[in-house]
Amino acid sequence: MDRRRFLKVLGATSGGAAALSACGIGPEPTEHLVPYVVPPEEQVPGTATYYATTCRECAAGCGLHAKVREGRVIKLEGNPESPINEGRLCSRGQAALQGLYNPDRVTEPMARGPNGEWQTLSWDDAVGRLAGKVKEARGRGIVFLTGLETGSFGELVDTWVKEVGGRHVTQEAFAFEALREGNRRAFGTAAIPLYDFARARYIVSFGADFMETWLSPVGYQNGFTHAHSFDGDRDTSMAKFVFVGPRLSLTGMSADEWIAPEPGSEALLALAMAQVILAGRLAPAPADAARLERLLPTPQHVAPSVGIAATEIERLAREFAASQGGLAVGGGVATQYGDGAALLVAAVNILNYVAGQVGKTVRFGPNQSIADAGTFRQLIDLVADMAAGKVDLLLVHGVNPGHTLPAAFSQALGKVGYKVSFSSYWDETAAASDLVLPDLHPLEQWGDARPRVGIHALQQPVMQPVFPNTMHTGDVLLRVSGKAGTFKDYLLDRWKELHQRVAKGREFADFWTDALQHGGVYAEGPTQAVRLDPGIAQLLGDVGGPAWGGAGEALVIVFPSLALHDGRGANKPWLQELPDPVSKITWHAWVEVHPETAAKWQLANGDILLLKSPHGAVRAPAWITPGIRPDVLAVPTGQGHKAYGRYARDRSFNAFELLSGAAADFGGRAFAVRVSVVKTGDHRRLATVEGDAREQGRGIIEVLSLAQARELKPGAHPFEEREAPAYTEEALKAWAEAQHQKASLGDYAGTAPRWGMAIDLSKCTGCSACVTACYAENNLATVGEELVVRRRQMSWMRIERYYTGGADGRRVGAVVNPMLCQQCGNAPCEPVCPVYAAYHTPDGLNGQVYNRCVGTRYCANNCPYKVRYFNWHNFAEPGGEWESWPDPLNMLLNPDVTVREKGVMEKCTFCVQRIRGAQNRARLEDRSVRDGDITPACAQACPSEAIVFGDLHDKSSLVARLAADPRGYHVHTELNTKPAITYLARVVHGAAGGA
Amino acid sequence: MIGGSTPSHQAEIKKVREAWASKQPPQWIRIHALPGFVRFPHMRHIKVLGTESCATCHGDVRAMPQVHQVATLKMGWCINCHVQRQVDRDCTLCHY
The missing domain is CATH 2.40.40.20 (Barwin-like endoglucanases)
Known part of the structure; x- marks a missing residue:
């Protein structure tokens, strides 16, 4: 009895056939259609509209394209025109959607009643109450605490605070004070320069996590990949990257070498490297650097404190100088141990300076505005004032010090006369306030930002407010101060001034529309020369060893x-x-x-x-x-x-x-x-998705040394391996053909496309932006901690991380591998499906027909890549125990993708909705699909541009070229699954670390 | 269809006028509905069959006093047409 017959019998004898009829096949219950009275312009049902705006999830200020369907924003993608992120977006940026549709938003103004209970009130009442409190508190301490606001809203707060005689304090939990202070001590300016990773030939990071939270992670990761990826066509290809820090962070995982000196001694390492460069005249150092030579410590001198051999330090210095494109960065949170952290940045600056790189890879001028954020000391001063009863009215917007400074802030808050929060959520600070005036979400409001000199990014509402009874804090301020007009008018006035400065001679209306369309006005700030501060000699005396x-x-x-x-x-x-x-x-x-x-x-x-x-x-x-x-x-x-x-x-x-x-x-x-x-x-059991920390030689990751990679000739296939003996060749071929013949549909000869993907591991950093992009695009359920512990997560795309080295004195490193459905040409999942829900499509996909699936899970059991995910619960059931999208989170569901039910298997489809969409568009325009028309969500988001998608049968396509690259390999090729995904081996400087 | 001069037509027209005056949209009962796991791109069908082809699936709505469903809109009915016209009938054309 074969499996299909087995199921039939089972169904007939035990009533199990009900599973088939319970799949929701048939017409839906009676629905009502409610049309618009006046349909908005630019809105065509079923067609997405894109609006350019600016991400406010961190201070980097990346450009966004918001995809809006039927008046709801359903996906955020990077704006390719923004010089900050070049069309890429991180996980946090994409998850802004879940802030917008968060089920725990504050929906209307609330005030604390006499007995401490929360009462709703009208906006007129709320604004009146705030105005009254402002009048009372005038002269007795009014403080407005906000996050870093580099645009018009910040100016409005400044003006307003001046009017009422208060002060404006800005706060960022990661405000890079050490970086600013280090720059001030080395160069006399507390500005934060632009770090040009793309032009660097040798990168040393002293604890700066520039792919995670450091300054502008998406842009820096993109630049880093341009410098650090392997491209066989270029002779100079591939900069070397050395990560220095006590912990192998995500940024460190991309490094060719991870060095972990004594915590706190990183500055000595940087200075000793500078000494080697200067003493050996290894680089064209500026003239004023010469006097440093006597002051800098030698490698022999620092080696005992740093815990690294002097010869190693010399080697690093020589490599750094010889690259003629060195870039050292520091000032990350992970090396901000305490007193003296600024000295590390100063030392890093000296290293860049003596290597002649300041003005090249480190450019002052296009400075980053995060340097304008208030320091932690200013926040502490504020807390002291609050505790001393010197603050009568505290207004908080966009920050949550009740979480980031838990004990001190919460205690001091008790001494403040009246506390007003503009938070959209019930965070710790809002929960401890007296009045909550919920702001609009950044995706619902007007605004602007100036993330770095020369860049004016514009923020526009991409949809109507989810909760209509929330109000822009700018509007609240204008009303409280009795001014006419809205915040949008205020913003327009600011932009009219900007128009006068940068685009005189053009109509303002044109200038404005243009800026809205492109997400802002972009120019490159001019580079400014900086010189070493004369006081640098004294500074060097302060640098001691680790004091822990x-x-x-x-x-x-x-x-x-x-x-x-x-x-x-x-x-x-x-x-x-x-x-x-x-x-x-x-x-x-x-x-x-x-x-x-x-x-x-x-x-x-x-x-x-x-x-x-x-x-x-x-x-x-x-x-x-x-x-x-x-x-x-x-x-x-x-x-x-x-x-x-x-x-x-x-x-x-x-x-x-x-x-x-x-x-x-x-x-x-x-x-x-x-x-x-x-x-x-x-x-406790960790809620981890890790299978094995080591790859154990299973052929999942492949690593080449740079020398090996350079020697590869076109057409070479170093990773091709065949575990099945030669005599089975015929049998395997016959089996594959039989499989294809069994499927009556389709053309396997090559006229239909064969969708494929190439993933370059020399580019992938593991940042996981693709994972969130997949959740957003494909309506993936979040299952919660309990189910993750039981390994029932639904992430179609997962990043596998394998540690390398560690034994035989080899350095510890890590290699990552994005694992998703391989869309096998000879797929193990297909023949085991008793109901043909898993089947092969003519364009080479492993189709998964949800409405046909009966949930036997045979396919997942037979998948060697473990990329099929089963719906154990009804994640879409409103009010259900496992509900994944409680109202209004369900508004972000992609209408182009089915929401799967309980009992159904699901998996990566190569974003088949995007494939069909592109095919539809092409057909309407009477053409065929061109290479580059289709970009799956993961490839679209990837800050490293590691993922390329296209038609493998089209020999001129980029993906076909990459699939033939000698670095290419298939995971588990020995199983004869013929995957459509080609991985390109990671390339490292030095010896390839074994698994 | 809204139009005509009989009392019942006039009553329908009145509903629309009132909706416009009160800015409250009229509620329509949905007749042609597909389950959530089916995609049907109208534009591709109109591209092939022409702009007068609505009746192929919806029937001659102009002649209906009240709109009713003329086709089952079930998968077998879709497939029949695809078979007759010898066009693609891959599952992931409509199901994803």
Whole structure:
């Protein structure tokens, strides 16, 4: 009896056939159609409209294209015209949608009643109340606390605050004070320059996580890939990247070499490298650098403190200088240990300076506006004023210090006369206020930003407000101060001034429409020359070795979470369920422990440690990883909210609680602290999606050394392997043909397209932007922590991370591999499906027909790549236990993609809706689909441009060319599955690290 | 269809006028509905069959006193037409 017959019999005898009729086949229940009375212009049902706007999820200011269907924004993509992100977008940016449609938004103005209960009130009442409080508090301390606002809204707040005699404090949890102070001490300017990664030939990062949260991660990752990817056609191809830091972060995983010196000694390493370059006259250093030569420490001198051999330091310095395009960056949160962190940046500056790179890869002039953010010291000063009762009225917009500075801020808040929050969510700060005036979401409002000199990015409402009873804070301020007009008028006035400055002679209306269409006005700021500060000699005297004595057994580093940032991402289920690119853990925080330390303490993954610092204590499950120094522990930020909605609340621990509330000598915060560690004896299962930390030689990843990669001739296939013996050749061929003949549809000879993909591992960094893009495009359910623990997550696209090296004195590194349905030409999933739900399409896809699927799960069992995902629950059931899109989150569902039901198998379709859409468009225009017409969501988002999609049968297509690249290989090629995805081997400088 | 001079036609016209005056859209009952897992691109069918081809699936709505469904809109009915016209009938043409 074959399987199909087996199922038939089963159905007839046990009533199991009901499963087939319960699939929802047949007409839907009676529906009502409600048309527009006046249909809006630009809106065609079934056709998407795109609006250009600006991302406000972090201070980088990336350009966005918002895809709007039937008046609802359903997807965010990068704006290709924006010089900040060049059409790419990270996970956080894409998840802005879940902030907009968040089910826990504040929907109307609320005030605290006499007994502390929340009452709704009208906007007139709310504005009147605020105006009254402003009048009362005049002269008794009015403070407006906002995030970094570089555009018109910031100007409006400044003006308003001046009028009422208060002050405006801006705050960013990661404000890069060390970077600014280091630049001031080295060059006399606290500006943050533009780092030109694309032009660099040798990159050294001293703890700067420039692919995660450092300044402008999407743009920098894009630039980095241009420099660091392997392209056989270019002789000069592939810059080398060295990562220096105590922990192998996502940025570090792309490095050719990871160096972990004694924490706090990174500055000495940079200075010694500069000394080698200067003493050996290895680079054309500016004349004023010569006097540094005597002052800089030699490698021999620093080697004992740094913990790295002098010869190694010399080698790094020589390579850096010889590349003639060195770029050293520093000032990341992961090396902001405390006092002295600015010296590391100063030392990095000196290294760039003596290598003659300042003005080339480091360009002052097109400065980044994050340097205008208030420092941590200013926030501490404010908290002190609040605690001393000097603040009578506090207004908070766009920040949540109740989470990032938990104890001190919350206590001080109690001493403030009246607290007003403009938050769109019930975050910790809003929950402790007296009046909440919910702002519009950035996607619903007018605004602008100036992320760096020369770039004026515009922000426009891309849809009507989800909750009509929310109001733009700019409008509230204008009403409170009794001014006529809306914030949009105010913005227009600012842009008229800009028009006078940059586009005189053009009609303003044209200028404005143009700016709206393109997302802003873009110009490149002129480069300014900088000289070493004369006081630099004195500074060098301050640089000491690591000073991490003090009480406590271990040094804990608090590092910024890629997905949750400072905690602002925690209320978005896409970001909660996005596996951290390094640890692969979802929905909760962890503490990273080196295997040696874990052995010493007898720890297993998931054992809960109590970490106690002088400032606070947290309970954290251990995650054991080779990617950290044995004497260091590390915890991510972002979790542990006390409020902030259903997805964020009471989840894991808040790492900020460990940190000191005092500012360090450079005005910023110390992100490291000594702790005592107690093993609690408690244990939890980590909600991880990691299978195996090592690849174990299974042919999933391939790594070549640069020398090997350069020697590859076109047409070579170094990874081709054949495990099946030659005599089985005929049988395999016959089997494949029989498979194809069985499917009555389709043309396998080559006239139909064969959709394929090429993924370049020398470009992929593992940042996981593709994962979130897939969730957004394909209506993937977020399943929650409990189901992830049971490995029932639905992410069609996952990034597998495998550690390399570690044994035989080889450096620890990591290689990532995006794993999605391989759309096999000879697919193991298809023949086992008893109902032909899994079948082969004529254009080479492994089709999955949801309405035919009966959920036997045979296909998933037979898939060697484990890329099929089963709906164990009804994730779309309104009010259901496992509901993934509670109202209004369901508004972001893509109408082009079926929402799957319980009992149905699903998997990557190569974004078949985009393929069919492009085919429809081409047919309407009487042409065939051209290469580049179709871009799946993952390829579209990828900041590294690692994913290329197209027709493998079209020999002129880019993907066909890449598929024939000698670096190409297929995962599990020995299984004869004939995947449509070709991976291009990663290339590293030095020896290829074995798995 | 809204138009004509009989009392019932006039009553329908009145509904539309009132909707315009009150700015409250009239509610229509949906007759032609496909399940959520089916995609039907109108433009491609009109491109091939011509702009007068609505009646192929919807019937001659102009002549109907009240709109009713003339075709089952079930998959077998779709496939029949695709077979007759010898066009693609791959599953992922409509189901994704």
